[in-house]
Amino acid sequence: MRPVVAILGRPNVGKSSLFNRLAGRRIAIVDDTPGVTRDRKEADCEIAGREVTLVDTAGLEEAAPDTLYGRMRASSEAALERADVALFVVDARAGLTPADRAFANWLRKARRPVILVANKAEGRGGAAAALEAFELGLGEPIAVSAEHGEGIWGLMEAIGEHLPALPEEEPEEEEEEDGAGKPLRLAILGRPNAGKSTLLNRLLGEERMITGPEPGLTRDAVAAMWRDEVGPVRLVDTAGLRKKARITARLEELSAASSIAALREAEVVVLVLDALLGLEEQDIRIARLAEREGRSVVLALNKWDAVEDRAAAKAALDRVLEESLNQLRGIEVVPMSAANGRGVDKLMPAVRRTHERWNRRIGTGALNRWFERMLERHQPPLVDGRRLKLRYATMPKARPPTMVIFGTRAEQLPTDYRRYLLNGFREEFDMPGVPIRLQLRSSENPFAEE
Missing domain, CATH: 3.40.50.300 (P-loop containing nucleotide triphosphate hydrolases)
Structure with missing residues (x-):
């Protein structure tokens, strides 16, 4: 089972940006609007040579349980309960807030390894601004910039050091x-x-x-x-x-x-x-x-x-x-x-x-037996005074079911007759509610001489 790494912090400190950066791809929506993330979002990725499950959470806010922000906080607390390592993210540019201090006290009681991450610490003054987070009592803050990718390798190394040890051998089940x-x-x-x-x-x-x-x-x-x-x-x-x-x-x-x-x-x-x-x-x-x-x-x-x-x-x-x-x-x-x-x-x-x-894929034999019955029941129409000749059908792929019909001037087949074939195919082979693709190709029948 993969160890779980949960990212927590108050709104708009850059948790989703950090989540995307650690996951190595854009998964979570990132916007300047506070409180964009409301539900826990997970991604399996590799950090420090270990396969982990990364969890992005809603911003932590003090609120009554029956309010929206109270429900968001409950979701974040549930993520912490199953986490092996917690990343507590603060905004180095904005400095510490009373909310940061309150949630740091809560995390100290959680009995989980906590890594303090000072985000938005890009540039020369970033590392110095991150030092203010020392006073939270969660150890040395790791200065990063999730937006620009600065300090991410150091953070990954710290995560690897706090992950639980690998079991000696994986259970066969x-x-x-x-x-x-x-x-x-x-x-x-x-x-x-x-x-x-x-x-x-x-x-x-x-x-x-x-x-x-x-x-x-x-x-x-x-x-x-x-x-x-x-x-x-x-x-x-x-x-x-x-x-x-x-x-x-x-x-x-x-x-x-x-x-x-x-x-x-x-x-x-x-x-x-x-x-x-x-x-x-x-x-x-x-x-x-x-x-x-x-x-x-x-x-x-x-x-x-x-x-x-x-x-x-x-x-x-x-x-x-x-x-x-x-x-x-x-x-x-x-x-x-x-x-x-x-x-x-x-x-x-x-x-x-x-x-x-x-x-589902239909075999060529069954498909062409059905196709011959459809042609006998209703011949292809006249186009420009000449009757279209449809010769045979194949089904090269499923997902969705795709039927290819070959014949002389097959591409000129009117919409009504195409619909007739699609509806007949759907009923014959029991495919209600499934999109069906019909492709028409002009070609001579390679089996005609046989």
């Missing part, structure tokens, strides 16, 4: 578990306040994400490893996506970009809908984006327990799906309530079924 196959990559998307973070917490069985009535609590894509009855799953919770015209702040632009990046890295997208609002235009845009990116989609109809006329709500949803998401015909819909857990147990079976279809 853990090695088998690590090699048990790649995790299914699952991204949870939707509009703000649809219940995405509540759903992730319900699946994990812990308060991993900060939730509450305030819309837009999640600002960055946050990943968590989990295991269902079938195998490992990499869950990613994302920031709510609003209409592009409504996004004005730079921070929200970064959040939206992070959510779209998570969608592109996913294999299955769970689109969380507010059942009280139904499938709105922004939900359709997200689903269409997932389809264009070739990702399979499952609809999680959240807050279903609060719907009074469920038959009418389901009929309205089916109508919108038929009219606006025909390219994902047959998409799986799971009515549920993330808040109380009702129906959540049906979500992952639906995800696994959709994932299996998305991965």
Whole structure:
């Protein structure tokens, strides 16, 4: 099991910048706005020759437990509980604050190795400014500049010295578990306040994400490893996506970009809908984006327990799906309530079924037998007075399922006939809710003489 290194400190001292620098890549959103990070964000990386799990946390602030900042602090405290080493970051440029001193006293009681990091200590005067942090009683501060990369190697060496000793030999069971196959990559998307973070917490069985009535609590894509009855799953919770015209702040632009990046890295997208609002235009845009990116989609109809006329709500949803998401015909819909857990147990079976279809490849023989029946049922149309000749079909890849049809002037095949083939393929090979690619190529049949 990897040792855990948690980065803590008050807001805007540069924790996320340091997290990205130590991880060796940009993972967390960085902005001048205080309190950008609200949920714990993790990354596996190598520090001082050791594989570790690095944890970025929300800014530490004194606040009542039921407030947003109180919930953020509770999340940071949970990160410290599982940490092997804590990095306490202060702002050398701004100097020590009463909050720094209060949290330093708290960390001294935590019984964890604490490394004091004086960030923003670039330039000639940086090291001198960092010396003020000596008075916190946490040892010698390490002067760094996360933005410019100064002092990072020294910090990595200090982390390596404080990591727990390696066990003499790794247990065989853990090695088998690590090699048990790649995790299914699952991204949870939707509009703000649809219940995405509540759903992730319900699946994990812990308060991993900060939730509450305030819309837009999640600002960055946050990943968590989990295991269902079938195998490992990499869950990613994302920031709510609003209409592009409504996004004005730079921070929200970064959040939206992070959510779209998570969608592109996913294999299955769970689109969380507010059942009280139904499938709105922004939900359709997200689903269409997932389809264009070739990702399979499952609809999680959240807050279903609060719907009074469920038959009418389901009929309205089916109508919108038929009219606006025909390219994902047959998409799986799971009515549920993330808040109380009702129906959540049906979500992952639906995800696994959709994932299996998305991965499925059809043999050339079965594909062409179906293709011949489709041509017999409806011949290709006339184009410029000449009938198109479609000869044979192949399926070179899955993820998403991709069908290539060869024939004379195949690229001129009208849209209606393409849709006829796609719908027939979806029904014949049981692929509802999965994006299907159709490519057309003009070519002579290499098997014609045979």
